[in-house]
Amino acid sequence: MKHVVLTLLLLLGLPAHALGEKAEECTGCHTSKRTVAQQRFGNGLGRWTDAQCFGCHAELNDVAVKRHQRIQDPRYVAVPVREERLKSMATVSPLSYMSAPESVEPEGAVPRISLERLGDFLKRPSTLSVVEGGRAPRMMAYPDLRPRELAEIARMLGVKTVARAAKAVPLNTAERQQADALWASRCKSCHAGEQRLSGRSAVTLGLFTPEWIHAYANNRVTSPRPETRTMPEVPLNLDEARLLHRLFGAMRTEEQKSLDARVAALELEATPMPAQLPPGFVNFLWGPFFRTATCVHCHATSPRAARAFTANEAGMKQYLRDRSGRELWMRLATRHEEDRHGLVAALPGMPMAGAPIPQETLGLIGRWVLERCPDPQGKTWCRP
Incomplete structure (x- = not known):
């Protein structure tokens, strides 16, 4: 019987061992399956599962573009997006995940993704592109990622560096000076600054192997194609690439410490907020806010x-009972710090993979928390 089941799985093209939750989510953005609908999604727009972020967002963006071009589309009535957001989606700001590469490990002999850095990246993603000046990473974070899950994701993505390298040796003073000089002369003009020319910061560049950095800088890779490449050829030998790879790792560690220090210093009472809640805000917070x-x-x-949290009235009450209003405010405030750093915090901010909520709304939530989290009926759900 076991052999019959295995044969059927192979004939149907299904894996004998189903992917775990985290690896399954990755397939919805970084494999050819991202454009293959699986089943009907909750809003009735198309046929996408909750793990297929890219596919669902691609369909929403397609509807937005057609709406902007005044082309009739029957899917328009099911789009849960305001008209002004539809317009921005079609013109300047498509939804999250649209820049996700279908293949993160292109064909060729040179391995691109460093396994030792992939785990760090998945736990705390860093910015891959700058959208409308925003720097908040547009990717899911997996802070509780386990080694077994990392190995599964690496296999699914086709990562070639299957064995962990030896433990990284910190840069000594002379090496750090040499690495900093390389960064300043070869990379910094495009990969640093608030409005950098390249979407990849030093923290994100650490995801790539020294061999890939060397080959890419010298224009010796076939992906991206030469006609779509925007980076100029940069002379770089392999030893220099290895030094930069170590520098990028050190810069990630430094940036993580800086971000976590700013998050730890957040204080609810110190945030700008109104003296009292405006009429209707409590009703908004317990209803439309979730969307x-x-x-x-x-x-x-x-x-x-x-x-962790169910986005409805019952879920909000449960969250406030089990945790607190201050924690809710903290997770939302953390996202603003992540946006400033282009990096996810140790305890990720919300909304994950999206832009921070407006600062004005954050201040209103702060006032709501200090007033003990009242619901529309006036009952309070948290301590001040």
Whole structure:
């Protein structure tokens, strides 16, 4: 019987061992399956599962573009997006995940992704592109990623560096000076600054192997294609690439410490907020806020996210009972710090993979927390 089941799985093209939650989510953005609908999604727009972020967002963006071009599309009535957002999606700001590469490990002899850095990246993603001046990473974070899950994701993505390298040796003073000089003369003009020319900062560049950095800088790779390449050829030998790779790792560690220090210094009472809540805000917070702040994208559809918080009135009450209003405010405030650093915090901010909520809304939530988290009926759900 076991052999019969295995044969059927092979004939159907299905894996004998189903992917775990985290690896399954990766397939929805970084494999050819991202454009293959699986089943009907909750909003009725198309046929996408909650793990297929790229596919669902691509369909939404397609509807937005057709709407902007005044082309009739029957899917328009099911799009849960305001008209002004539809316009921006079609012109300047498409939804998250649209820049996700279908293949993160292109064909060729040179391995691109460093396994030792992939785990760091998945736990705390860093900015891959700058959208409308925003720097908040547009990718899911997996802070509780386990070695077994990392290995599964690496296999699924086709990462070629299958064995972990020896433990990284910190740069000594002379090496750090040499690496800093290389960064300043070869990389910094494009990969640093608030409005950098390249979307990849030093922290993100650390995801790539020294061999790939060397080959790419010298224009010796076939992906991206030469006609789509925007980076000029930069003379760099392999030893220099290895030194830069170590520098990028050190810079990630430094940036993580800086971000975590800023998050630890956040104080609810010190945040700008109104003296009192305006009429209607409490009703908004317990209802439309879940969609406006994009909470429902994960916390009403994904089992993994819903285990932490369910984006509805009952879920809010449970969260406030089990945790606190201050923690809710803190997670939302953390996202603003992540946006400034282009890096996810140790305890990720919300909304994950999206832009921070407006500062004005954050201040209103701060006032709501200090007033003990009242619901529309006036009952309070948290301590001040």
